[in-house]
Amino acid sequence: MPNRIHVAFVAGLLATAAFGIAQTVPVIKEVPMKSTSPASGKQMYSTYCAVCHGVDGKGSGPAAAALKERPTNLAQLARDNGGKFPDAHIYSVLQFGMETTAHGSKDMPIWGPALRSLDKGSPSPEMEEHQRLANLTNYLKTLQQ
Numbered sequence: 001m002p003n004r005i006h007v008a009f010v011a012g013l014l015a016t017a018a019f020g021i022a023q024t025v026p027v028i029k030e031v032p033m034k035s036t037s038p039a040s041g042k043q044m045y046s047t048y049c050a051v052c053h054g055v056d057g058k059g060s061g062p063a064a065a066a067l068k069e070r071p072t073n074l075a076q077l078a079r080d081n082g083g084k085f086p087d088a089h090i091y092s093v094l095q096f097g098m099e100t101t102a103h104g105s106k107d108m109p110i111w112g113p114a115l116r117s118l119d120k121g122s123p124s125p126e127m128e129e130h131q132r133l134a135n136l137t138n139y140l141k142t143l144q145q
């Protein structure tokens with residue numbers, strides 16, 4: 001009888017441990033900014049945005065599961081704005097962030113300073129930042145459904 005209790009106890013511990021391992025929460029790994037071409041909105045999107053928003057912009061990137069809320073569906077920005085893509089608003093969000101916290105927290109980076117950091121040492125970093133933000137905004141237009 002004590003042997004059965006011992007076996008049941010060990011089986012219970014193993015089941016609990018297995019359940020605990022299966023319940024691990026995904027974590028977003030922070031990595032240094034990778035340099036991209038300011039001329040390529042697609043390259044910037046693939047490098048900086050797709051990990052959360054997905055290649056198609058629908059919010060299903062590989063890091064999305066680690067966020068408190070699902071990332072915004074970028075493919076529906078025009079639809080959600082009465083059929084017109086909100087260029088100025090998107091540019092502003094990329095440059096300065098949102099007034100309210102994105103994704104339930106500050107998970108969404110404010111890309112203006114991050115992109116600006118790539119252009120330090122450039123003869124005109126403000127111009128390159130503008131080019132990056134404009135080209136990334138224009139690329140998001142191409143994802144609209």
